[in-house]
Amino acid sequence: MGFSMLPKVLSQMFKKPWTNKFPAKYQPSNTTKYLKAVGAGEAKINPPIPTPPGFRGKIIYDKEKCTGCRLCIKVCPCEAIEYKEEDKKIKIYIGRCCFCSQCNDVCPTNCLSMGDEFLLADSDPYAKALIVE
Amino acid sequence: MKSKTTTKTTYNIPVGPIHPALKEPVFLEFEIDGERIVDVDVKLGHVHRAIEWASRKRNPIQILYLAERICGICSYCHPAAFALGIEAAADIEVPERAEYLRVIQAEIERITSHVLWAGVAAHEIGFDTVLFLTWEMREKMMDLTEFLCGNRVTKGILTIGGIRRDITKDMLPQITKSLDYFKDNFEKIRHIFLDDKTIKLRSQGVGILTKDDALKLCAVGPTTRASAIKKDVRIDTSYFAYGDLDIDYITPDILTGEVNGDVYDRIIQRLLEIKQSIDIIEQCLDKMPNGDLVSEPKIPKLLNQLKKVEGEGVGRHEAPRGEVIHYVKLTGEDAPFTWKVRAPTYNNILPWIPMLKGEQIADIPIIAASTDPCMSCTNRIGIIKDGNRYELRKEELYRLSVEKTRRLMR
Numbered sequence: 219m220g221f222s223m224l225p226k227v228l229s230q231m232f233k234k235p236w237t238n239k240f241p242a243k244y245q246p247s248n249t250t251k252y253l254k255a256v257g258a259g260e261a262k263i264n265p266p267i268p269t270p271p272g273f274r275g276k277i278i279y280d281k282e283k284c285t286g287c288r289l290c291i292k293v294c295p296c297e298a299i300e301y302k303e304e305d306k307k308i309k310i311y312i313g314r315c316c317f318c319s320q321c322n323d324v325c326p327t328n329c330l331s332m333g334d335e336f337l338l339a340d341s342d343p344y345a346k347a348l349i350v351e
Numbered sequence: 352m353k354s355k356t357t358t359k360t361t362y363n364i365p366v367g368p369i370h371p372a373l374k375e376p377v378f379l380e381f382e383i384d385g386e387r388i389v390d391v392d393v394k395l396g397h398v399h400r401a402i403e404w405a406s407r408k409r410n411p412i413q414i415l416y417l418a419e420r421i422c423g424i425c426s427y428c429h430p431a432a433f434a435l436g437i438e439a440a441a442d443i444e445v446p447e448r449a450e451y452l453r454v455i456q457a458e459i460e461r462i463t464s465h466v467l468w469a470g471v472a473a474h475e476i477g478f479d480t481v482l483f484l485t486w487e488m489r490e491k492m493m494d495l496t497e498f499l500c501g502n503r504v505t506k507g508i509l510t511i512g513g514i515r516r517d518i519t520k521d522m523l524p525q526i527t528k529s530l531d532y533f534k535d536n537f538e539k540i541r542h543i544f545l546d547d548k549t550i551k552l553r554s555q556g557v558g559i560l561t562k563d564d565a566l567k568l569c570a571v572g573p574t575t576r577a578s579a580i581k582k583d584v585r586i587d588t589s590y591f592a593y594g595d596l597d598i599d600y601i602t603p604d605i606l607t608g609e610v611n612g613d614v615y616d617r618i619i620q621r622l623l624e625i626k627q628s629i630d631i632i633e634q635c636l637d638k639m640p641n642g643d644l645v646s647e648p649k650i651p652k653l654l655n656q657l658k659k660v661e662g663e664g665v666g667r668h669e670a671p672r673g674e675v676i677h678y679v680k681l682t683g684e685d686a687p688f689t690w691k692v693r694a695p696t697y698n699n700i701l702p703w704i705p706m707l708k709g710e711q712i713a714d715i716p717i718i719a720a721s722t723d724p725c726m727s728c729t730n731r732i733g734i735i736k737d738g739n740r741y742e743l744r745k746e747e748l749y750r751l752s753v754e755k756t757r758r759l760m761r
Contacts, residue, residue, distance in 0.1 A: 222547045223480050226539070236487055270494075272516070274501035289651055295409070295416035318416050318507040323515065324650045332501065 276335040283329035290321035313343035375726035428670035435666030436679040448642040449513040450592040458628040464671035513645030554614035558706040558718035572673020577620040578612040584669040
């Protein structure tokens with residue numbers, strides 16, 4: 219009986235917060251302005267926790283190696299890959315990608331791999347950063 | 352609901368479908384006498400997502416990722432049950448090492464889910480400090496999941512005939528570190544949950560599910576084991592590598608010596624299962640043989656092989672919430688002819704009625720949460736015709752069921 223959580227709470231008061239404050243220690247009043255300032259070198263970004271090895275981030279596509287076999291289109295669960303008839307290459311819409319990396323496994327020439335980029339939020343699903351070709 | 356003709360007036364109070372205490376849409380209609388619940392009616396069917404229908408134009412490899420999205424928390428057990436069903440239908444033998452790796456993933460998911468549940472249960476009785484403590488622990492397990500699978504939630508680790516990622520020797524220190532963290536902190540979380548006055552006040556003697564009721568209503572998973580019924584798919588019909596492991600039924604009387612079937616027992620049950628899961632993972636890491644990861648590494652070849660299969664298979668897996676059943680029928684086409692999912696919450700909804708009867712209104716959230724419900728997994732039937740929604744009556748449902756059996760027999 220008793221309040222067994224109390225000692226834990228009291229000790230927690232003197233500990234550092236567990237959360238990594240990313241991208242800044244305090245929420246900036248205007249994120250776009252803040253990011254511009256970071257770009258100009260005026261403000262510093264609080265680095266994110268490094269991704270573990272084997273992380274599934276934005277797909278990296280090696281166009282030279284691709285033979286246009288269309289196997290990745292066959293296994294993609296969310297129809298994120300489009301085939302370009304004229305140059306026999308593929309186009310990946312990251313906005314639809316579910317990061318299962320099944321296309322990486324099936325590719326016979328290993329031209330697809332998972333990168334470690336994870337900041338992929340965008341208001342436009344067809345933004346340039348969200349299309350890999 | 353039937354209204355009784357008594358001299359005292361009872362009130363009908365609807366709770367849901369969207370209600371802050373329940374998180375997911377479910378509709379409960381209570382008949383209330385003062386503060387006491389006299390009768391309950393549960394209505395489901397608010398989050399039908401047509402997942403089975405969506406499977407009809409996908410091949411089995413694509414369905415694995417669709418199955419993963421049936422439930423966010425059990426994102427491993429649905430593809431596991433589906434893969435077991437396909438493997439049963441196509442007679443695919445899984446390499447031994449892959450079986451052990453599958454067990455490790457399943458147990459990691461169980462720990463993550465049970466710790467999450469512990470936090471949610473604490474939140475439901477207004478003990479948010481414990482919510483943050485348990486979710487800090489859960490974060491360690493999520494990090495381990497990310498380390499092993501590359502994703503935090505939707506793991507994408509399972510494939511038909513094996514598993515996609517190996518655990519190599521240089522990964523072992525990280526895994527043992529995470530497991531040690533859990534073992535060190537387990538005593539703390541056990542102390543908080545089992546000795547704390549606040550939790551005891553709200554959970555002891557509340558929401559009792561007797562052994563008879565649990566048997567009659569076919570409750571599954573921790574809900575039924577907390578009522579002292581020894582039912583666990585991992586042991587009853589062993590699959591993966593569970594047959595080779597030292598594993599036994601867990602019931603709350605191991606710790607307390609008696610079973611009441613109340614919310615407190617369900618807390619004990621889940622905490623004991625976390626401990627058991629850590630033990631199983633360690634056994635797997637010790638016993639794991641060397642060998643292949645998948646039976647057929649070339650996916651196009653596997654798909655062609657599955658295309659020729661004609662047959663049906665049932666996959667049963669002990670998910671964190673109970674037994675999940677997937678039925679698959681292949682008829683020599685790209686997509687399976689039929690795919691049926693039965694999530695464990697489907698069985699654990701009806702036990703709410705005996706649990707809730709006689710309790711107070713304020714006990715609804717904790718009793719509902721104590722079975723760890725997952726509505727979006729459960730909803731499988733919804734009929735919309737001419738823009739209107741119809742409810743299926745028993746006779747109609749029976750007729751449809753008979754028709755489906757005939758259709759499948761053909």
